[in-house]
Amino acid sequence: MTTVRTARGDTSPLLQRGIPDTPHRTGGCHVPVIPFLARDVLAALAASVTVLLLFDRWFVPAALPAAWILSLAVQRAYEQHCLRAGTDESRRVLRSAGLVAVGASVAWWFVPGSGLLHDTLFALPITATATLLLRQFRQLRIRAGWRHGQNLERAVVVGPAPSAALLISILRRDSACELEIVGVCLTDPALSEGVVPDQVPVFGGVEDTVEAVRHSGCDAVIALPGPELEAAELRKLSWELQAQGVELLLAPVLADVAAARLAVTPVAGLPLMELHGPTLSRLPRIPKELADRLLAAAGLLVLSPLLVVIALLVRLDSAGPALFKHCRLGLRGHEFTLLKFRTMYQDAEQRKAELAALNQYGDGALFKIVNDPRVTRVGAFLRRWSLDELPQLLNVVAGQMSLVGPRPLPPDEALALPEDIRLRRLLVKPGLSGLWQVSGRSELPMEERVRLDISYVENWSTALDLHILARTPGAVVRGTGAY
Structure with a gap:
């Protein structure tokens, strides 16, 4: 285990979590030109x-x-x-x-x-x-993971422990992110245990930032908002980092805001950050509506032989219909019938009470079990490859769903959410794929899934839809959280 001397010359007790040996910074950036x-x-x-x-x-x-x-x-x-x-x-x-x-x-x-x-x-x-x-x-x-961590920029995060933990989770969620967090310096170091991930070294307090930069060989420091990081301290830190050839990045107060919604507006010589409202009107979404229905119709046409084969396999594997129908909430709270291939035995709802203790979401409205005994053999295969979702292309063609959007929730699960969150989710159509589906699916806690859905609603753009669609095949192949 390596111990690091802080800027004050003493050894910080927080470093007992262990910091890997890294070469001192030699200048330059890890992103090659x-x-x-x-x-x-x-x-x-x-x-x-x-x-x-x-x-x-x-x-x-x-x-x-x-x-x-x-x-x-x-x-x-x-x-x-x-x-x-x-x-x-x-x-x-x-x-x-x-x-x-x-x-x-x-x-x-x-x-x-x-x-x-x-x-x-x-x-x-x-x-x-x-x-x-x-x-x-x-x-x-x-x-696709072809780089295996090579040429990634290394960064140290400075700020409150909860904000640092949230930033680290966001950066790790995006597989295209080129920033690798190699440590944190906290304004509240006593709160690091149980908040900051164990594999992220804690170098100490804000005063230890420069020493942490020298030890980690990082390329950038990300400063998070907090009352302990005043303007004078940030200015001094920027001067010290400039001497080291290290960038200083300032994170906004709002984490889940797309860069396109932010603009710097000078007022009285001060650079104020302007936050543009989300795109929620129907006019900009007309191309999305047309593309959704055309692509879904084309998908149904191309995949029709596969859909017929899956329907036959479901019927042969267990008694019951090929399709499972369930009431879900759509745009502005209108109910519609969601279609899926049936993946459970017919008595699944009756057996729900006896399996309640295994629910990974506790006693909430959302019910999910790893290795659920109610899932059929064919159903397990369909879930693993997300083939049970294909009939929802009919919902997209009917205008009840979109190819990309928040997942449609049953009324009881939607009512379990805070009212402002529930109403915000219902401002757009639910989707066949979405941010939390490509970020870990059922592996994510409920709070993270809700946050990602709200982030999609707030930051929607055509580019975001294309980004999610491009990541969907990889998420299906990886199968993370598919059960």
């Missing part, structure tokens, strides 16, 4: 070759790679804080394309007959699309 440059050059070269083959003109193909890299650099796309996944890459790429288009327009003014503007405007969509795809491929590699 060269792979980004290589991918962006490759994207520009692909567009350049296309232009050369189609139009047999060489000027744009020769200049585009350098112009593209320069425009991305102007948009700060290679600064360390912009290299993390999910840091508004699309906006920077589109702005870079606009810069190149403006430059090509100016050059075309002097040589109008060269085809320069035509070739540039033809190449830019290819370049921008290829750049975004190659950068997204990097995030997919991270989610």
Whole structure:
């Protein structure tokens, strides 16, 4: 076990939890710039070759790679804080394309007959699309676990113990996150036991932050809001971290707020953070409604042979109907009949009382048992691969559900929630998949599932839906919490 001397020279008793030996910081960041440059050059070269083959003109193909890299650099796309996944890459790429288009327009003014503007405007969509795809491929590699912790930025969290624990859980929940928490410095270190995860070292108090940075070799410090972290102390900490070549990141008070809803507004020289309201009106959701129904109808058409086979297997495995129908609450509290393939024996409801002691959620309205004896053999297989949910595509086509949204709850489970939480969940349609389904499903405690559902409602966007849909196959294959 390694002990660490604090900034005051004594040994903090909190370090008895054990801190792994790590090399001292040598400078630089763990997110390499060269792979980004290589991918962006490759994207520009692909567009350049296309232009050369189609139009047999060489000027744009020769200049585009350098112009593209320069425009991305102007948009700060290679600064360390912009290299993390999910840091508004699309906006920077589109702005870079606009810069190149403006430059090509100016050059075309002097040589109008060269085809320069035509070739540039033809190449830019290819370049921008290829750049975004190659950068997204990097995030997919991270989610798939191909990097195994390599090149992740290391961070130390500073702030209250409960807020630090919440931040750590959020970062660990996102498999695409490139921040690895290597320790915490707490404003209330006495509360760390039982709050901060045991595998996260506690370096001591706020005054020990600089020493913790030196010991852990971290790249960033994340400061959480709290009365103990006043402006003067944060300013002093930023100066000390700057001398170490370490970033200081300030976390907002609201943890479950999408970056797109936040904007910095200067007032009297003070940078105030403006929180935009969630998108809850129907007009922006019309494309989502159309896409949901079209994709669900296409899915039913393609999967119809599989649905027939599953229905036959359910009927042959045990007595009873192939489909299970249950009352659920939909948009604005309207009840509808949810469809699933039956995965339990017909007397499952009668046996519920005798198994109440095994309910992993205690005596609440939600009832879930690991290795539930009421589940049939075919039912266990269907649950493991989430095939029992496929009939809900009919609910999506009928407009009762969406492909992505909070999970539909029975009325009794919904009534068990606080009224404000329940009403907020019902502002959008329930979904076939959702944030908590791709984050651990039944492995998550009820409070975490409710929090993720509310986070989806508050931060909905088309990009969030696509992100959840992209993570859904991986969650199904992993099978975490599928029982």
